[in-house]
Amino acid sequence: MSQRASDLLTLTREGLYCPLGRFHVDPTRPVERALITHGHADHARAGHGTVLATPETLRIMAVRYGEDFCTTRQEARLGERMRIGDVTVFFAPAGHVLGSAQIAIERDGKRIVVSGDYKRAPDPTCLPFEVVPCDVFITEATFGLPVFRHPDTRGEVRKLIDSVTLFPERAHIVGAYALGKAQRVMALLREEGWDRPIHLHGAMEKLTELYKREGVPLGETPKVVAADRKSLHGAIVLCPPSSIQDVWSRKFPDPVTAFASGWMRVRARARQKGVELPLVISDHSDWPDLCRTILDTGAEEVWVTHGQEDALVHWCGTRGIRAKPLHLLGYGDDGEAEPDPGHDPRMEEASA
Numbered sequence: 642m643s644q645r646a647s648d649l650l651t652l653t654r655e656g657l658y659c660p661l662g663r664f665h666v667d668p669t670r671p672v673e674r675a676l677i678t679h680g681h682a683d684h685a686r687a688g689h690g691t692v693l694a695t696p697e698t699l700r701i702m703a704v705r706y707g708e709d710f711c712t713t714r715q716e717a718r719l720g721e722r723m724r725i726g727d728v729t730v731f732f733a734p735a736g737h738v739l740g741s742a743q744i745a746i747e748r749d750g751k752r753i754v755v756s757g758d759y760k761r762a763p764d765p766t767c768l769p770f771e772v773v774p775c776d777v778f779i780t781e782a783t784f785g786l787p788v789f790r791h792p793d794t795r796g797e798v799r800k801l802i803d804s805v806t807l808f809p810e811r812a813h814i815v816g817a818y819a820l821g822k823a824q825r826v827m828a829l830l831r832e833e834g835w836d837r838p839i840h841l842h843g844a845m846e847k848l849t850e851l852y853k854r855e856g857v858p859l860g861e862t863p864k865v866v867a868a869d870r871k872s873l874h875g876a877i878v879l880c881p882p883s884s885i886q887d888v889w890s891r892k893f894p895d896p897v898t899a900f901a902s903g904w905m906r907v908r909a910r911a912r913q914k915g916v917e918l919p920l921v922i923s924d925h926s927d928w929p930d931l932c933r934t935i936l937d938t939g940a941e942e943v944w945v946t947h948g949q950e951d952a953l954v955h956w957c958g959t960r961g962i963r964a965k966p967l968h969l970l971g972y973g974d975d976g977e978a979e980p981d982p983g984h985d986p987r988m989e990e991a992s993a
């Protein structure tokens with residue numbers, strides 16, 4: 642199987658490459674033909690020739706990079722088999738962000754699944770992860786250590802609402818990645834009964850509007866206007882992680898700083914970022930879900946793309962599953978912590 646797997650998928654300096662189909666998956670540099678799992682900047686880059694992705698991911702890329710982000714767009718319908726060169730591919734939901742998909746590559750009855758980033762926890766803003774049985778499963782390991790067990794998101798969002806009830810004079814500034822996490826937090830707040838407006842930093846606006854156009858109900862989400870900041874007592878305001886600590890957030894009334902991330906499990910990280918109210922909300926699988934997913938796929942071989950690879954590779958070994966780390970560079974949650982290309986938070990300060 643090892644031999645056959647490497648015929649189906651191998652590594653080049655651009656990333657994962659299928660020689661029989663002559664395409665890359667989530668390449669980190671411009672290539673002729675790219676299959677993209679989801680819209681996060683570390684997986685979806687501008688400048689490729691042909692891009693095959695779900696319609697939602699294509700629209701996310703167009704919002705982030707402009708309509709000319711690639712030469713030719715091709716839509717992948719979930720579950721629809723497509724022939725590319727000498728292989729067959731299909732996309733299946735990954736449960737990570739809107740439009741996120743796993744990509745299955747098949748030939749001669751052998752199947753490799755590239756999962757991109759994924760989670761098993763419920764998310765009102767995207768389709769749930771679908772188990773695709775396969776011979777080789779390619780997984781991330783962002784939270785690939787047994788200490789990582791994400792709590793129920795409802796409890797985390799409850800903490801935020803309770804804090805507003807406790808401090809009705811203070812604005813609550815919540816740092817969240819602009820794609821996926823921010824909209825999930827909004828949807829979770831609505832589920833928990835928060836029916837007041839959710840205020841947005843300018844950098845959140847375009848992608849939030851896109852989510853609404855795609856049919857995700859998020860309620861009223863006005864953009865913060867500079868002049869109004871002082872009067873936003875008891876408001877919930879979402880902004881990019883980088884804005885929690887800068888002057889932008891200090892203009893609000895006695896701000897409480899919160900941050901929604903799986904990393905908030907690590908107290909030192911929360912302290913280091915000056916976060917008063919850590920919210921452990923992650924769009925990645927925690928340790929139990931990584932292990933469960935590997936078993937669910939029935940894969941006899943696992944490749945780990947990025948994150949805490951060693952523990953997961955070791956765990957696979959204890960289960961008799963062959964596993965290897967790929968040490969792929971250019972991926973990782975932190976890529977999402979960066980502002981969008983061409984977006985300068987200082988400009989936002991001037992306009993918002």
Ligand SMILES: [Zn+2]
Binds near residue numbers: 684
């Ligand atoms: Zn991602």
Ligand SMILES: [Zn+2]
Binds near residue numbers: 681758972974
């Ligand atoms: Zn990623």
